[in-house]
Amino acid sequence: MNATVENPNWEVSVPAIGHVLQPGVDTSHKVILYLEDISVSFDGFKALNNLTLAIDAGELRCIIGPNGAGKTTMMDVITGKTRPDSGTCFFGQTIDLTRMTEPQIAHAGIGRKFQKPTIFENHTVFENLELAMKTDKRAWTSLFAWLSSEGRDRISDTLKLIRLDHQAERQAGLLSHGQKQWLEIGMLLMQEPQLLLLDEPVAGMTDDETERTGELFKSLAGKHSLVVVEHDMAFIEQLGGKVTVLHEGSVLAEGDLATVQADERVVEVYLGR
Amino acid sequence: MRTPFIIRFLNATPRAGWIALGVFAALTLVVMPALHLLLPESSPFHVSTYVITLSGKIMCYAIVAVAMDLIWGYAGILSLGHGLFFALGGYAFGMYLMREIGTDGSYQSHLPDFMVFLDWKELPWYWAGSDSMLWAILLVLTVPALVAYIFGYFAFRSRIKGVYFSIITQAMTFAAMLFFFRNETGFGGNNGFTDFKRILGHDITSPEMRATLFALSALALMLTLLAGRYLVTSKFGRVLTAIRDAESRVMFIGYNPLHYKLFIWTFSAMLCAIAGALYVPQVGIINPGEMSPANSIEIAIWVAVGGRGTLIGPVIGAGLVNLFKSYFTVAFPEYWLFFLGALFVGVTLWLPEGVTGLWKRLKARRTA
Ligand SMILES: Nc1ncnc2c1ncn2[C@@H]1O[C@H](COP(=O)(O)OP(=O)(O)OP(=O)(O)O)[C@@H](O)[C@H]1O
Ligand SMILES: [Mg+2]
Numbered sequence: 001m002n003a004t005v006e007n008p009n010w011e012v013s014v015p016a017i018g019h020v021l022q023p024g025v026d027t028s029h030k031v032i033l034y035l036e037d038i039s040v041s042f043d044g045f046k047a048l049n050n051l052t053l054a055i056d057a058g059e060l061r062c063i064i065g066p067n068g069a070g071k072t073t074m075m076d077v078i079t080g081k082t083r084p085d086s087g088t089c090f091f092g093q094t095i096d097l098t099r100m101t102e103p104q105i106a107h108a109g110i111g112r113k114f115q116k117p118t119i120f121e122n123h124t125v126f127e128n129l130e131l132a133m134k135t136d137k138r139a140w141t142s143l144f145a146w147l148s149s150e151g152r153d154r155i156s157d158t159l160k161l162i163r164l165d166h167q168a169e170r171q172a173g174l175l176s177h178g179q180k181q182w183l184e185i186g187m188l189l190m191q192e193p194q195l196l197l198l199d200e201p202v203a204g205m206t207d208d209e210t211e212r213t214g215e216l217f218k219s220l221a222g223k224h225s226l227v228v229v230e231h232d233m234a235f236i237e238q239l240g241g242k243v244t245v246l247h248e249g250s251v252l253a254e255g256d257l258a259t260v261q262a263d264e265r266v267v268e269v270y271l272g273r
Numbered sequence: 274m275r276t277p278f279i280i281r282f283l284n285a286t287p288r289a290g291w292i293a294l295g296v297f298a299a300l301t302l303v304v305m306p307a308l309h310l311l312l313p314e315s316s317p318f319h320v321s322t323y324v325i326t327l328s329g330k331i332m333c334y335a336i337v338a339v340a341m342d343l344i345w346g347y348a349g350i351l352s353l354g355h356g357l358f359f360a361l362g363g364y365a366f367g368m369y370l371m372r373e374i375g376t377d378g379s380y381q382s383h384l385p386d387f388m389v390f391l392d393w394k395e396l397p398w399y400w401a402g403s404d405s406m407l408w409a410i411l412l413v414l415t416v417p418a419l420v421a422y423i424f425g426y427f428a429f430r431s432r433i434k435g436v437y438f439s440i441i442t443q444a445m446t447f448a449a450m451l452f453f454f455r456n457e458t459g460f461g462g463n464n465g466f467t468d469f470k471r472i473l474g475h476d477i478t479s480p481e482m483r484a485t486l487f488a489l490s491a492l493a494l495m496l497t498l499l500a501g502r503y504l505v506t507s508k509f510g511r512v513l514t515a516i517r518d519a520e521s522r523v524m525f526i527g528y529n530p531l532h533y534k535l536f537i538w539t540f541s542a543m544l545c546a547i548a549g550a551l552y553v554p555q556v557g558i559i560n561p562g563e564m565s566p567a568n569s570i571e572i573a574i575w576v577a578v579g580g581r582g583t584l585i586g587p588v589i590g591a592g593l594v595n596l597f598k599s600y601f602t603v604a605f606p607e608y609w610l611f612f613l614g615a616l617f618v619g620v621t622l623w624l625p626e627g628v629t630g631l632w633k634r635l636k637a638r639r640t641a
Contacts, residue, residue: 079525106527118522120515127511132526139532142509146281191526 025092038087049249065246111193121173132187301491338587346581349517354442362546369409421542450564465560580627
């Protein structure tokens with residue numbers, strides 16, 4: 001029998017054959033991100049070496065590792081900036097990220113904050129958030145796009161959350177380093193991604209700002225999945241999730257922070273030889 | 274509730290802008306044509322043919338400069354091949370003007386003189402229909418845009434950027450120039466198209482026709498500015514400047530820069546083609562020289578002098594440089610290119626934001 005499933009989000013109805021494909025990410029097996037045997041080399045140097053990693057839906061995962069361990073490269077692979085030489089990278093059960101472009105991956109529901117804060121310096125804070133907001137992002141639509149009042153409300157909610165509501169009309173390039181980090185986090189939230197990749201999000205923040213960022217991330221976990229790369233151990237302790245240690249392009253250890261910190265190999269890597 | 278398009282359009286330009294535009298419209302659409310047509314040449318208020326043609330020409334250049342600024346100033350893509358689109362528009366309309374000559378050419382043939390000279394018996398297939406003005410306009414609007422679209426699609430899809438892109442555009446216009454220089458390609462070789470006589474049966478050198486072409490150029494410039502204003506104040510324009518400043522960030526928030534670049538690139542080429550089509554009947558000739566790499570570089574210099582990333586800057590730049598050029602090339606013709614080079618170096622070093630930037634700085638100092 002070929003029953004059809006009506007789904008309001010889809011333009012066409014899809015015949016239901018056994019497993020029904022859902023639009024968006026399928027996390028029916030709990031895993032939202034699955035990297036297997038990923039290798040990337042730059043001129044013979046292996047930045048990632050058979051990296052295998054799985055992130056559960058709703059999880060808050062921290063990734064640590066010495067400089068050059070491959071943390072940023074891993075994010076480049078997930079977001080389509082770098083193509084792996086080998087290995088697979090799945091978002092949910094069905095979406096093969098290695099075949100997609102950066103904008104397609106963003107639309108699938110993955111948002112990224114860069115290690116070096118990258119915001120649009122010549123645009124206002126408000127415009128930065130407007131550009132990031134989840135909406136139809138095709139060129140033709142943008143020509144005639146007009147900000148709805150719901151959109152305006154969403155932006156002002158986010159402005160309050162990142163405490164930039166009094167700077168909405170300020171040029172983003174004039175913000176302090178910590179404020180830029182917050183603006184970039186705000187842009188990430190405007191995208192409404194299911195998976196957030198955050199590369200050193202609290203670098204350059206004051207202790208107070210760091211603490212508030214930690215609270216924000218913890219409140220996001222559950223509904224969203226987060227992967228946080230950090231060097232700041234106090235911050236990682238505050239977040240309290242599972243920790244993965246990366247070293248020379250592969251996973252060295254995994255577990256809660258205390259276990260990982262007690263691991264001899266991890267100590268050795270961090271103290272150097 | 275959705276705001277009607279017309280309101281958005283009106284909002285895109287501040288009041289002072291609308292007033293300036295109104296004054297410009299009154300001057301170019303009424304006052305100058307009237308002073309040219311109605312007053313006798315002896316009157317001190319008579320606007321001479323020289324002034325009408327020169328300003329008509331400069332307004333065509335100004336359209337090209339605005340088109341260049343839309344992609345260079347706002348999208349960060351420096352084209353050094355925009356002369357090609359200008360010339361293609363000129364050639365498309367020029368052929369219509371050739372056909373309008375009819376049998377009044379030196380060989381009294383229905384074929385354009387250069388074809389008779391080559392001993393061709395009939396019009397090549399690609400010029401079929403070129404005796405119709407509507408068809409010529411259609412060619413002007415579509416062919417350069419299509420060339421730009423195809424070129425842009427491959428260049429932007431391969432993510433060619435910066436100086437590499439600029440060099441390829443130079444090569445593109447250079448290759449086209451060599452192609453148009455050849456006699457057998459059907460574009461009149463190095464002489465190009467010239468000796469025009471009529472438009473729609475009316476004498477092309479009559480004061481009425483000159484005033485009409487002048488007013489049409491002014492109208493095209495105003496529409497270009499309005500369209501540009503709408504584009505850069507729309508969300509499309511904000512995405513465009515975001516691509517200019519941080520392209521990879523734009524991709525990671527879900528925009529595909531390809532379509533944004535392709536649209537503005539093709540639109541810009543189309544504006545150049547319209548300017549070229551208006552330019553050719555006013556100067557009376559189009560030849561492959563318009564496609565020379567130096568011509569395209571000159572366009573970039575107008576924009577740099579006027580100020581990138583503003584819409585009025587390129588208009589001022591095109592006006593200043595060309596007014597100066599028309600004086601300079603009479604007074605010291607050999608030195609023009611040296612002067613142009615020096616101007617470019619000078620502006621790059623001391624006036625990176627051009628004349629409009631200088632104006633802003635002076636104003637800021639006065640209020641400070
Ligand atoms: N595009 C590239 N070309 C050549 N080498 C690269 C490139 N990108 C990264 N690398 C190298 O790959 C290795 C891993 O870099 P990566 O940026 O992923 O490290 P990381 O773990 O993020 O380090 P950090 O903590 O300093 O940010 C480094 O040795 C780096 O020099
Ligand atoms: Mg890094």
